[in-house]
Amino acid sequence: MPADPPFWKTKPLAAMSRAEWESLCDGCGRCCLHKMRDDETDELVFTEVACRLLDIPTCRCADYENRRTWVPDCVKLTPKRLRKIDWLPPTCAYRLVQEGKDLPWWHPLVSGDPETVHRAGVSVRGRAIRERDAGPFEDHIVRWPGQEPRGRRARPPTADPDEKGQE
Numbered sequence: 001m002p003a004d005p006p007f008w009k010t011k012p013l014a015a016m017s018r019a020e021w022e023s024l025c026d027g028c029g030r031c032c033l034h035k036m037r038d039d040e041t042d043e044l045v046f047t048e049v050a051c052r053l054l055d056i057p058t059c060r061c062a063d064y065e066n067r068r069t070w071v072p073d074c075v076k077l078t079p080k081r082l083r084k085i086d087w088l089p090p091t092c093a094y095r096l097v098q099e100g101k102d103l104p105w106w107h108p109l110v111s112g113d114p115e116t117v118h119r120a121g122v123s124v125r126g127r128a129i130r131e132r133d134a135g136p137f138e139d140h141i142v143r144w145p146g147q148e149p150r151g152r153r154a155r156p157p158t159a160d161p162d163e164k165g166q167e
Contacts, residue, residue, distance in 0.1 A: 029059035
């Protein structure tokens with residue numbers, strides 16, 4: 001008998017429990033990178049500078065429950081706010097589900113392993129810098145947070161050991 005489809009394929013974001021909603025976060029940390037918007041053109045650019053609360057090695061907030069006390073402009077995602085946000089990365093599960101897309105192979109809800117987001121090269125681990133070490137954010141503009149991962153790590157690993165190295 002086939003298993004029931006996962007909740008993100010059957011429930012709208014607004015109908016998810018808090019636990020389901022929170023589990024959609026893949027732990028990549030991309031949304032915790034500082035972004036800048038040009039006042040004249042409204043163009044959005046990403047930086048490699050992490051919020052001061054982001055623990056870069058784990059890609060998790062150091063004080064998630066109290067984050068808005070420390071970082072008042074930290075955005076609490078909700079289904080309603082999500083519709084108005086244009087800065088979530090294309091890999092973000094909240095964005096993907098809202099757009100009617102499935103989660104990628106590396107998402108912990110699919111893979112069963114929270115490390116696959118890092119192995120796939122999606123997370124900020126090893127790529128972000130701490131806010132206090134950055135200096136002017138303008139010196140740290142990058143494109144990768146707003147792009148899909150590319151290359152070998154972005155594809156699911158092959159199940160057949162004989163196929164390794166055949167790419």
